[in-house]
Amino acid sequence: MARSETEVRPERIWDVAPDLFGILDDTGVFKKTNPAWQSVLGWAPEEIESRSFSEFLHPEDSEATIAAFHDLIAGKPALHFENRYRHKDGSYVWLSWNAIPENGIYYCTARDISADKLNKSSLDSSMEQAQLREQFIAVLGHDLRNPLAAVQAGINLLEREDLSERGALILKESAKSTKRMFDMIDDLMDFARSRLGSGVSLNIEENADLSSALEEVLQEIAVSHPEVTFSSDIEINGTVRCDVPRVSQLVSNLLANAVTHGDSTAPITLLASSDEAFLEISIINAGEPITDSVREGLFEPFVREEVRPSQEGLGLGLFIASEIARAHGGSILVKSDDEQTRFTFRMPRA
Secondary structure (H helix, E strand, C coil), rough: CCCCCCCCCCCCHHHHCCEEEEEEEECCEEEEEHHHHHHCCCCCCHHCCCEEEHHCCCCCHHHHHHHHHHHCCCCCEEEEEEEEEEEEEEEEEEEEEEEEECCEEEEEEEEEEEEHHHHHHHHHHHHHHHHHHHHHHHHHHHHHHHHHHHHHHHHHCCCCCCCCCCHHHHHHHHHHHHHHHHHHHHHHHHHHHHHHCCCCCCEEEEEEEEHHHHHHHHHEEEHHHCCCCEEEEEEECCCCCEEEEHHHHHHHHHHHHHHHHCCCCCEEEEEECCCCCEEEEEEECCCCCCHHHHHHHHCCCCCCCCCCCCCHHHHHHHHHHHHHHHHCCCCEEEECCCCEEEEEEEEECC
């Protein structure tokens, strides 16, 4: 009975498959190849068949491939084995092989994975560049401390001298700028530690007096921004197990964010409360709501809001605040609408 035109013939797979099919003998010579060899590598059947597979190998892959073939002869299949084969034009193509032994004959297939290798190489390069950049930031932040400390020591000495009113004002502004630079270096170091795997360091106090620390933070921000009205409602029952300087840094960053991006004519409120299980600290400000596009990258490093970017920082404040929250086993929640924007830090007390 004749085959119908639509009848499936399995042997046609050999002719139409995009992957390379081949049959080797125990000397490593190709006895039969399919048309994909020519489409992928440029070699016609007569140029491949009767020649050993080793003639087409990249020199760097030769030893490992020959060893894999010896394993194949010993009865061990080669699965997902990768090497480079020479194209007829002299270039090399990355292939992923599967080879099965059967009675002294070795059946193999290979898939072109050059694009995958290129993508992986680009990804590895990007990751390496990112790691080098973060290592550079860590070294830079560390090395900037010494000369900046010398500047600060000079300012401290000059503060003891008799200065004119103008000189005293210049010295005061210099001291404020020096403090901002130290704060930026601290941000850089925290960023580098987080990115390089060690995370934000904590020095936990079992019975920390957080209430007074939060009042001090609010006072410092208020002195730095006399044009803004601040209010607070702090009701923390007893002590808290936390790193007080780190939580203070978190709150300071959230307050600074509210000053920068909030409505300067409306008050900024600091709320803090606790129960037996949780501690909550909220910073509330008025102003334009945070858009969805901004919210997506709100806690990412160096992401700056487009409307009113800060000119006194690196865009790391919210990122570091979120890292501090995470280090305490907590999180920062954000709610923003036309009435107010509210950042809430919540952490377990235990």
